[in-house]
Every structure is written in structure tokens, then in C-alpha cells.
Amino acid sequence: MRLKFTKMHGLGNDFMVVDGVTQNVELQESLIEQWADRNFGIGFDQLLLVEPPSRPDRDFRYRIFNADGSEVENCGNGARCFARFVLDNKLIDSPLIRVETAGGDLELNVQPDGQVTVNMGRPRLRPEKIPFNATERANLYPLVVDGQTLQISAVSMGNPHSVLKVDSVAQAPVATLGPLIESHSDFPQRVNAGFMEIVDRNNIRLRVFERGVGETLACGTGACAAVVAGILNGWLDHKVAVELPGGSVVIEWPGDGNVMMTGPAASVFEGYIDTHQSYSLGRSEGVSV
Numbered sequence: 624m625r626l627k628f629t630k631m632h633g634l635g636n637d638f639m640v641v642d643g644v645t646q647n648v649e650l651q652e653s654l655i656e657q658w659a660d661r662n663f664g665i666g667f668d669q670l671l672l673v674e675p676p677s678r679p680d681r682d683f684r685y686r687i688f689n690a691d692g693s694e695v696e697n698c699g700n701g702a703r704c705f706a707r708f709v710l711d712n713k714l715i716d717s718p719l720i721r722v723e724t725a726g727g728d729l730e731l732n733v734q735p736d737g738q739v740t741v742n743m744g745r746p747r748l749r750p751e752k753i754p755f756n757a758t759e760r761a762n763l764y765p766l767v768v769d770g771q772t773l774q775i776s777a778v779s780m781g782n783p784h785s786v787l788k789v790d791s792v793a794q795a796p797v798a799t800l801g802p803l804i805e806s807h808s809d810f811p812q813r814v815n816a817g818f819m820e821i822v823d824r825n826n827i828r829l830r831v832f833e834r835g836v837g838e839t840l841a842c843g844t845g846a847c848a849a850v851v852a853g854i855l856n857g858w859l860d861h862k863v864a865v866e867l868p869g870g871s872v873v874i875e876w877p878g879d880g881n882v883m884m885t886g887p888a889a890s891v892f893e894g895y896i897d898t899h900q901s902y903s904l905g906r907s908e909g910v911s912v
């Protein structure tokens with residue numbers, strides 16, 4: 624079967640976006656992993672699938688798959704791309720879009736200048752909701768990683784996040800600590816590992832080692848989680864510009880209630896892929912002589 628897709632990105636966090644409203648889509652974990660490959664496939668951090676809603680008060684169902692093929696609950700940069708995708712492809716004619724995700728409901732608003740504001744819902748802070756192994760809720764938790772005790776915050780934005788405050792994101796050991804935190808046994812569903820540098824009370828820098836992907840150029844839910852963690856710890860005010868390697872988003876949180884995220888979304892190209900063709904990742908193939 625020939626599947627039409629659009630390649631999009633939000634601050635360099637890139638996506639294969641598939642319309643499952645007008646197309647019949649059957650996905651397998653192994654196929655997603657092959658398509659995500661940057662050398663042997665299309666190349667992306669997440670695949671986003673647009674589906675009809677299961678409830679009358681929603682316009683769409685929005686499903687997210689990491690590059691390793693695993694289905695996850697939420698994706699903030701993806702939500703902004705999702706909004707532009709359904710509007711640009713005339714799947715909806717209103718810039719106000721209500722979607723259901725596996726991590727909860729979101730409201731998306733495409734602004735006249737093309738920026739997208741997303742109501743990301745309430746952060747979940749109780750350890751069992753993240754999920755995180757701790758007996759009671761705290762703003763900082765000790766996490767033993769590779770023999771050292773880190774002080775991390777744990778926040779769910781539908782999906783799980785750990786946030787570690789560092790002096791400099793440029794110097795932060797994202798490549799070494801990231802995978803150890805991602806698969807730490809205290810996070811039973813693994814975790815997205817954020818490294819946050821506080822610039823001042825309204826500006827932070829952030830790098831995120833994403834669950835199921837590795838370090839990405841930006842993570843929208845990671846930006847929300849970092850700002851929530853920074854506000855709860857008394858380090859930040861309620862409106863914060865988050866500078867990620869791929870660009871900036873603005874996060875607002877009054878200290879309770881819903882988190883709002885505003886940032887860009889861009890289309891790169893459209894393409895078709897044959898879902899029945901077997902794509903080889905090539906790594907295990909040798910040439911016999």
C-alpha cells in the first residue's frame with residue numbers, strides 16, 4: 624500500500640505525519656523503526672498519526688510513536704505540527720482544535736502568525752502518576768545514577784520527565800547520563816531526561832535525552848516539565864522562554880492548573896512510502912562472495 628506522509632518539524636524535533644482520517648493505516652513497530660532510520664529510511668524522531676476521534680467532544684485522536692516504534696502518551700512539538708497539519712490539509716476549518724491523546728486531552732490554537740499555542744493540560748506530580756518510585760511527592764528526589772546521587776524533579780506532562788538542574792547545558796553530560804536516567808529502574812516506564820540551565824527567572828536553556836529516541840533538538844513536553852519543576856522549586860517566574868538546541872518556545876504556568884506552550888511548526892516536504900516493501904536497515908547485511 625502507498626502511504627502519503629508529510630515531513631514536519633517543531634524546532635528541529637522532526638516528524639513523519641500521517642493522515643489516518645482519509646487513509647487506511649496499519650502500523651507495525653518494526654516498520655516505524657525502519658522508516659525512522661536517518662540513513663536507510665525517511666528519518667524522524669517521532670511518527671504522528673492523525674485519526675478520527677473516539678468521542679464527540681474531540682476533533683481528532685492524535686497518536687505518537689517514538690523512533691524505536693514504541694507508542695507514547697504525548698508530544699508537545701508534535702502537537703503544534705499536528706495542528707498545522709490538520710489545518711493546512713483542510714481536515715478541519717477552525718484554528719481551534721480539540722484532540723485526544725493517550726496522555727489526556729489537548730486544545731490547540733493556530734495563531735494568525737502561524738505560531739501554535741497548546742493547552743498542555745495539568746502537570747501530574749504524584750509519583751504513582753508519573754510513574755516514579757517514591758513514597759511521597761517532593762519537588763526534588765535523590766536519584767542514584769552511576770554511583771552519584773543526583774537531585775532531580777519528576778513531572779508527567781502525560782509522558783514522564785526527569786529534570787536535572789545543571790550549571791551549563793553546553794557542558795552537561797547528556798550523552799552519558801541521559802541513557803542511564805532514561806532507563807533508571809525508579810522510572811518503570813522509562814523517562815525523558817531533561818538537563819536545565821537557569822539563565823534568569825524568565826529564561827532557561829534545556830537539552831533533553833528523549834525516551835525511545837536519544838537527544839533531540841527540542842522537546843516540547845520536556846520544556847513544560849522543566850518550567851513546572853523550576854517554578855515548584857522557586858527558581859522561575861510564571862512565564863519562561865525555553866531555549867533548546869533547535870530554537871525557543873514560551874511556557875506559561877500559573878503554579879496550578881494548565882500549562883500553555885507557544886512555538887512554531889513547519890512543513891518540510893510531502894512524500895509517499897510503500898508499506899509492503901521490506902526496508903532493510905542494512906546493518907546486518909553483508910556481501911557474500
Ligand SMILES: N[C@@H](CCC[C@H](N)C(=O)O)C(=O)O
Nearest residue numbers: 698699700782834842843844
Ligand atoms: N519530542 C516530544 C516528546 C516525544 C515523546 C517522548 N520521547 C516520550 O517517550 O515520552 C515533545 O516535543 O514533547
